[in-house]
Amino acid sequence: MHRRNLSRLTIAGVTLALLASAAPAAVAGPDRGQSSGGDRSKGHHRPAYKNIGYFTQWGVYGRDFQVNDLQTSGSAAKLTHINYAFGNVSAEGKCFTGNIAGQADAWADYARPLDAANSVDGVADTDTQPLAGNFNQLRKLKAKNPGLKVMISLGGWSWSTHFSDSVRTAASRKALVASCIDLYIKGNLPQDGVRGGQGAAAGVFDGIDVDWEWPGSAANEGTVFRPEDKKNFTALIGEFRTQLDAYAKSQAKAVKDKGQKGKGHGHHKPKPKHYDLSAYVPANPKAIDAGFDVKRLMKDFDFVNLQGYDYHVSGEKKTAQQSALYAKNDFSVDQTVRDWVKRGAPKHKLVVGMPTYGQGWTGVSGGGKGLGQPATGPAPATWANGYEDYKVLKKLAASGTFKVHRDTKNGHAWLFDGTTLWTYDDPQVLRAKTSYIRDKGLGGAMFWSLDGDTDNGELVTAVDRGLNRR
Numbered sequence: 001m002h003r004r005n006l007s008r009l010t011i012a013g014v015t016l017a018l019l020a021s022a023a024p025a026a027v028a029g030p031d032r033g034q035s036s037g038g039d040r041s042k043g044h045h046r047p048a049y050k051n052i053g054y055f056t057q058w059g060v061y062g063r064d065f066q067v068n069d070l071q072t073s074g075s076a077a078k079l080t081h082i083n084y085a086f087g088n089v090s091a092e093g094k095c096f097t098g099n100i101a102g103q104a105d106a107w108a109d110y111a112r113p114l115d116a117a118n119s120v121d122g123v124a125d126t127d128t129q130p131l132a133g134n135f136n137q138l139r140k141l142k143a144k145n146p147g148l149k150v151m152i153s154l155g156g157w158s159w160s161t162h163f164s165d166s167v168r169t170a171a172s173r174k175a176l177v178a179s180c181i182d183l184y185i186k187g188n189l190p191q192d193g194v195r196g197g198q199g200a201a202a203g204v205f206d207g208i209d210v211d212w213e214w215p216g217s218a219a220n221e222g223t224v225f226r227p228e229d230k231k232n233f234t235a236l237i238g239e240f241r242t243q244l245d246a247y248a249k250s251q252a253k254a255v256k257d258k259g260q261k262g263k264g265h266g267h268h269k270p271k272p273k274h275y276d277l278s279a280y281v282p283a284n285p286k287a288i289d290a291g292f293d294v295k296r297l298m299k300d301f302d303f304v305n306l307q308g309y310d311y312h313v314s315g316e317k318k319t320a321q322q323s324a325l326y327a328k329n330d331f332s333v334d335q336t337v338r339d340w341v342k343r344g345a346p347k348h349k350l351v352v353g354m355p356t357y358g359q360g361w362t363g364v365s366g367g368g369k370g371l372g373q374p375a376t377g378p379a380p381a382t383w384a385n386g387y388e389d390y391k392v393l394k395k396l397a398a399s400g401t402f403k404v405h406r407d408t409k410n411g412h413a414w415l416f417d418g419t420t421l422w423t424y425d426d427p428q429v430l431r432a433k434t435s436y437i438r439d440k441g442l443g444g445a446m447f448w449s450l451d452g453d454t455d456n457g458e459l460v461t462a463v464d465r466g467l468n469r470r
């Protein structure tokens with residue numbers, strides 16, 4: 001029903017073929033891919049490190065992962081940002097939404113009513129309110145967790161199709177950015193019965209995350225790319241920064257003018273809101289160089305989320321690590337960080353991606369601990385073969401059937417039962433990664449995606465504790 005139900009694994013073979021010239025692949029999956037406990041209304045300051053989690057629009061269906069689950073698990077109080085995945089760009093070069101199979105899901109976004117049990121504040125949606133669905137719940141989540149930011153993430157593996165065509169001229173870039181700001185930042189939603197309308201979602205989103213996968217490089221089938229994507233992407237991000245800042249200033253001026261009108265003076269000058277601007281960016285050096293003018297881009301970005309997973313995927317013929325902290329002659333978190341720093345990225349703007357899932361193979365032969373051995377195919381799994389949530393892998397680890405193996409020197413773990421292998425991150429691995437983030441002076445951590453964590457937010461909690469030394 002929804003194109004994002006396709007996991008990274010379902011397109012692993014396609015991705016590997018497209019990027020075979022850059023072995024090992026370090027491919028991103030299709031949609032790719034933290035103060036502990038307590039309410040921020042009590043005056044808690046935002047932690048210095050970012051803790052970012054992607055919330056998937058389609059996860060509210062089969063997975064039944066609701067925005068309210070972030071509150072009940074305690075994760076919302078430990079996150080600094082939630083990236084809502086995804087917003088789409090049309091063939092006409094505009095941000096849009098609607099109820100269009102495979103292209104947009106306004107029902108999930110802002111039309112679907114939630115009952116009291118699934119509502120963040122315990123209040124059911126009514127038939128007359130203009131905003132319902134995930135957007136309304138995110139608004140409620142922010143009210144309970146002051147300081148938490150929500151960003152709209154544009155694109156993703158499946159919806160990066162029209163970026164290249166949409167940013168070829170200054171005029172088209174301005175139009176695209178204006179449409180995205182109008183829809184998400186100003187909250188001017190299409191009318192859908194009683195839902196939507198001018199300003200219906202105003203205040204829900206605090207910034208924009210650009211998830212174009214990948215400018216200048218072959219990616220998902222049907223996604224357009226061309227050599228000039230690199231300069232056009234840089235110009236696009238500059239346009240986003242310009243328009244976001246201009247809108248913030250206009251809002252501050254409107255508040256000031258309103259105050260003057262009401263009180264007859266204007267002694268207080270409101271400070272413009274800062275809208276965050278970020279991107280999800282690749283680990284593959286060839287993809288970095290093909291599409292990212294790093295030094296120039298980082299002047300406009302508040303931060304970027306580094307691909308920290310899918311270094312190897314279950315479509316490959318041999319088992320391998322998917323998210324190791326270190327790896328000799330292979331992709332790794334450390335190598336990705338060094339590649340971005342070498343190209344001019346400030347360390348404090350680099351946020352390390354963490355998987356809440358594992359890549360898995362079955363039919364593994366060769367004995368030993370299973371890593372680096374031939375396999376017959378992706379391992380059977382809940383949603384898509386070869387891709388399994390951490391919460392399921394944790395149960396496998398506790399079952400006694402699988403043995404947990406660790407490479408403590410290189411910072412990764414895997415499960416192996418003699419036939420099936422899963423490579424994944426658990427709290428012990430995340431502790432090593434958060435220590436690395438602190439030691440290197442990096443910006444924080446990001447999760448793809450929040451629905452893979454346990455009901456009590458075990459992975460989010462591990463990162464929160466590691467970054468903030470709780």
